[in-house]
Amino acid sequence: MSDPPATLARMTDRWALAPAEGGGVDVAPLGPDGLPAAPVRRETDLAEAVRSRPGVTRWVWRSTAEVYPDLLASGVRVERAYDIEAAETLLLGHEGRYGEPRSAAAALARLRGGPVPPDPAQRQAEPGAQSALFEPHGTPLPLPDLIAVYAGQQRRTDATAHPDRMRLLTAAESAGMLVAAEMNRAGLPWRADVHRAVLHDLLGERYAGGGGPRRLAELADEVSAAFGHRVRPDLPADVVKAFARAGVKVTSTRRWEIESVDHPAVKPLLEYKKLYRIWVAHGWSWLQDWVRDGRFRPEFLAGGTVTGRWVTNGGGALQIPKIIRRAVVADPGWRLVVADADQMEPRVLAAISRDPGLMEVAGRESDLYQSVSDRAFSGDRAQAKLAVLGAVYGQTSGDGLKNLAALRRRFPKAVAYVDEAARAGQEGRLVRTWLGRTCPPAVRPTEDATEEAGIPPAQEEPGPAARPWGPEAEARPWVPGYASTDARARGRFARNFVVQGSAADWALLLLAALRRTLSGMAAELVFFQHDEVIVHCPEEEAATVAEAIRQSADLAGRLTFGPTPVRFPFTTAVVECYADAK
DNA sequence: AGTTTCGGCGCC
DNA sequence: AAAGGGCGCCGAAACT
Numbered sequence: 001m002s003d004p005p006a007t008l009a010r011m012t013d014r015w016a017l018a019p020a021e022g023g024g025v026d027v028a029p030l031g032p033d034g035l036p037a038a039p040v041r042r043e044t045d046l047a048e049a050v051r052s053r054p055g056v057t058r059w060v061w062r063s064t065a066e067v068y069p070d071l072l073a074s075g076v077r078v079e080r081a082y083d084i085e086a087a088e089t090l091l092l093g094h095e096g097r098y099g100e101p102r103s104a105a106a107a108l109a110r111l112r113g114g115p116v117p118p119d120p121a122q123r124q125a126e127p128g129a130q131s132a133l134f135e136p137h138g139t140p141l142p143l144p145d146l147i148a149v150y151a152g153q154q155r156r157t158d159a160t161a162h163p164d165r166m167r168l169l170t171a172a173e174s175a176g177m178l179v180a181a182e183m184n185r186a187g188l189p190w191r192a193d194v195h196r197a198v199l200h201d202l203l204g205e206r207y208a209g210g211g212g213p214r215r216l217a218e219l220a221d222e223v224s225a226a227f228g229h230r231v232r233p234d235l236p237a238d239v240v241k242a243f244a245r246a247g248v249k250v251t252s253t254r255r256w257e258i259e260s261v262d263h264p265a266v267k268p269l270l271e272y273k274k275l276y277r278i279w280v281a282h283g284w285s286w287l288q289d290w291v292r293d294g295r296f297r298p299e300f301l302a303g304g305t306v307t308g309r310w311v312t313n314g315g316g317a318l319q320i321p322k323i324i325r326r327a328v329v330a331d332p333g334w335r336l337v338v339a340d341a342d343q344m345e346p347r348v349l350a351a352i353s354r355d356p357g358l359m360e361v362a363g364r365e366s367d368l369y370q371s372v373s374d375r376a377f378s379g380d381r382a383q384a385k386l387a388v389l390g391a392v393y394g395q396t397s398g399d400g401l402k403n404l405a406a407l408r409r410r411f412p413k414a415v416a417y418v419d420e421a422a423r424a425g426q427e428g429r430l431v432r433t434w435l436g437r438t439c440p441p442a443v444r445p446t447e448d449a450t451e452e453a454g455i456p457p458a459q460e461e462p463g464p465a466a467r468p469w470g471p472e473a474e475a476r477p478w479v480p481g482y483a484s485t486d487a488r489a490r491g492r493f494a495r496n497f498v499v500q501g502s503a504a505d506w507a508l509l510l511l512a513a514l515r516r517t518l519s520g521m522a523a524e525l526v527f528f529q530h531d532e533v534i535v536h537c538p539e540e541e542a543a544t545v546a547e548a549i550r551q552s553a554d555l556a557g558r559l560t561f562g563p564t565p566v567r568f569p570f571t572t573a574v575v576e577c578y579a580d581a582k
Numbered sequence: 583a584g585t586t587t588c589g590g591c592g593c594c
Numbered sequence: 595a596a597a598g599g600g601c602g603c604c605g606a607a608a609c610t
Contacts, residue, residue, distance in 0.1 A: 496599035
């Protein structure tokens with residue numbers, strides 16, 4: 001290594017990086033304007049290029065998923081990154097251009113005025129899924145082109161209503177992608193033997209009658225006996241028919257509907273459904289598929305949803321049943337620090353709406369739902385919680401409405417905030433999180449579906465009134481009133497979006513802060529689920545980690561929402577087993 | 583026979 | 595009592 005790179009690294013903290021053909025890598029330092037401060041250098045080894053420049057505080061690259069796993073495999077971590085394609089997705093959304101191709105190559109084409117290439121991965125996505133997912137190894141760009149896109153993004157960021165927030169958002173999303181890649185590498189400690197013991201305890205021997213577990217076979221027999229004839233409890237149609245023969249009308253076999261039925265088959269049936277679920281979703285074959293060498297390795301995808309929440313690929317990592325968490329056990333001498341944000345959504349609502357009453361309540365660390373109920377629900381905590389969640393989710397009937405009225409009297413600005421989001425969503429206007437992540441005004445069908453339905457590829461404004469979309473739009477033309485269900489659904493989506501999405505903004509900042517604090521330690525982030533993190537660390541680091549989480553939460557609150565009295569307390573447990581955390 | 587959708591339920 | 599947001603996963607059913 002010659003020494004100019006190291007020198008430059010001290011002068012300028014941002015460098016751009018792009019893998020080059022033949023396993024090499026191009027790097028260049030960036031000036032304050034986002035343009036190269038020195039000529040592009042071709043180097044032979046990606047990891048060495050990064051490792052030899054410890055002074056770089058932010059690496060600008062096309063795609064974290066393209067570059068970072070290789071770096072981690074070489075034992076190299078970076079302090080910060082800027083993910084150009086993640087930023088492009090956020091910027092396009094903010095500009096009301098959801099659905100335009102988001103690749104760096106597309107961004108370059110828009111910059112240069114050439115034909116815009118479609119995103120290859122987008123075509124395969126689910127209709128309307130709007131996944132932020134990209135093939136990690138999409139079209140690479142030469143570094144000078146990539147830098148041009150980056151500089152353009154800086155200008156577009158500056159042009160937003162709140163450039164500081166947008167910068168924070170792109171930085172936070174990029175940090176999330178670093179964390180996700182690191183968590184994917186670490187894996188969640190998982191004791192297969194404990195998992196098997198739990199399964200045996202619940203389900204009996206793996207192979208018994210009919211090839212399934214013994215306990216399921218027994219329960220199926222009990223269900224059949226209760227009906228007086230053979231019924232397969234895993235077939236909804238079978239069960240509905242059996243109830244009908246017994247003189248009980250049910251329209252589905254959903255738990256809440258079956259629960260109220262008075263019939264001897266109900267009890268074994270519900271038990272069967274509970275255990276069947278464990279068996280198919282987290283049973284022996286799941287264990288075989290997803291757990292290796294004492295680790296469960298799902299693939300975390302930051303920015304996998306439009307609200308900014310993450311998703312996982314494989315193994316249902318964000319839906320691990322409580323009972324199965326028994327198998328998540330720290331390594332010998334290590335601990336799990338499990339931290340769960342307390343009443344995150346109403347606290348976020350307080351922070352974004354600036355409702356004086358709700359901010360005051362959320363300014364305390366004590367149970368927020370209890371405080372709300374003391375003020376508006378005569379101490380009935382359960383009602384208060386339902387009312388708050390109903391306001392956030394857009395409940396439209398039942399006791400929720402009555403409770404919503406009570407909530408509105410005491411916390412008018414908070415309810416007005418989500419009401420306005422819902423109205424904007426219904427009317428097809430843009431709705432944003434606090435940091436500027438933008439809700440798609442309407443979900444657009446894929447190009448294929450659009451062509452089939454004879455709908456022109458949407459260029460037009462979303463329209464003053466929400467219009468139906470997709471194949472059924474042709475079959476059922478929109479008339480006022482008729483499609484209100486769709487418009488209302490979009491209203492509910494938008495209502496929830498501002499809260500869930502702003503909460504996701506905050507959670508990303510939390511992760512970023514926590515990651516930085518942990519960087520010199522043996523501790524590793526191993527799990528993240530919306531408002532909950534797990535850090536795996538040596539026993540002696542546990543107290544430090546717990547404190548780091550608390551401080552990171554405070555910092556994230558201040559960074560995300562600016563000066564606010566709202567607090568974001570965590571319930572933190574230091575345990576050997578995840579199941580013991582609650 | 584292979585692919586997509588549905589039903590139900592797990593998590594937040 | 596019964597219902598509102600976001601996801602993923604599985605087998606069965608429905609389809610091509």
